[in-house]
Amino acid sequence: MSTSLTQEDWSRLIFDKLAEGGVTLFSYVPDFGNSVLVDMADEDNRTRTVLLSSEQEGVALCAGADLVGGRGVLLMQSSGVGNVPNMLSLVQGGRFPMLMIVTMRGEYGEQNPWQYPMGQAVVPVLEAMGIQCIRVERDDELDQAVDSAISAAFAAGQGVALILTQNFLGAKAF
């Protein structure tokens, strides 16, 4: 069944929960999947966005925010997960809280063969570095999944990735 929530709807739900959860820094490498969420973070005066050159910067940036009591999130496409593993040494070794939101390519419905190798490796790579993955496949899973990811990161100090699957997002048509 295809999603009935629009990108505006689910981006708003995620943004509101993050902002209310005290997340002020939205670091990102642009992806179609995170574009509306980034716009919301740009427009809200509680939050600011940081355009990254590489996803690995976002891990370090969020760790730096934590050192002074701040909270950040790292938004990226699945291909970007391949850029972060060594930086996740900070999370395992330093027990920094870490919240990532990964918008998937290279799975259900994907037409670009270049997206498959990293898309299929997202969960094994993150889990190998100690990051727990919460996958969202359906609209009715989103609300609880976002709450779970936020509390795992910022209440329990875990490294966690919220994986927005292509089943949930809808496969890219271009």
Next chain:
Amino acid sequence: MTDLPESTIDRKTLLPQLFPHPENYLLLAGLAGTAKDSAAWTGEADNLLTLGGAMGAAVAMGLGMALSAPDRQVAVMTGDGELLMNVGVLATVASVMPDNLTIVCVDNGQHGETGGQPGHTSRRTDLAKMADGAGIPSVMTVTSPEELPAAQKFLTESPAPRFLCVRVMPGAPTVYKRNWDLAECRLIFRNAFLSG
């Protein structure tokens, strides 16, 4: 070999000359030599976090601190190898333009931690030009001890974000056995900041 200037600066005496009042900063040092020099300089003060891995993290980590503690001055000490590992972060800093972030690159032109193998800056690469090209508004390079008073002034008076490239002589960093437990170091730094 190179048209980059030879240095006469000893890295072991550098940081106290650049920062007479380290207590006024939140300090972050990238892995290897700069971490040892920084730890020895401050006696591992609780306003310093040093990295032992995650090569390429230092500047981005400092940026996260600077954005989340806008009332404090943040100084990042990094090396040429550490910075080049993730040099795109200079563009990230320039886009954000934090007015409380200082980056000092201790550039010895080699990978000291792994045996002193030559790095790009011993050949043709100029990190100050890269910082300038990335859009960092204030950039300076020094190669001699006589320039360090001017460098100290640069670090307090030039518009931030600022980037100081200190070319140093080859040679070992300060010998210092520092705390390798990052989880403990995180808590020490964080608790000191939040209670300060």
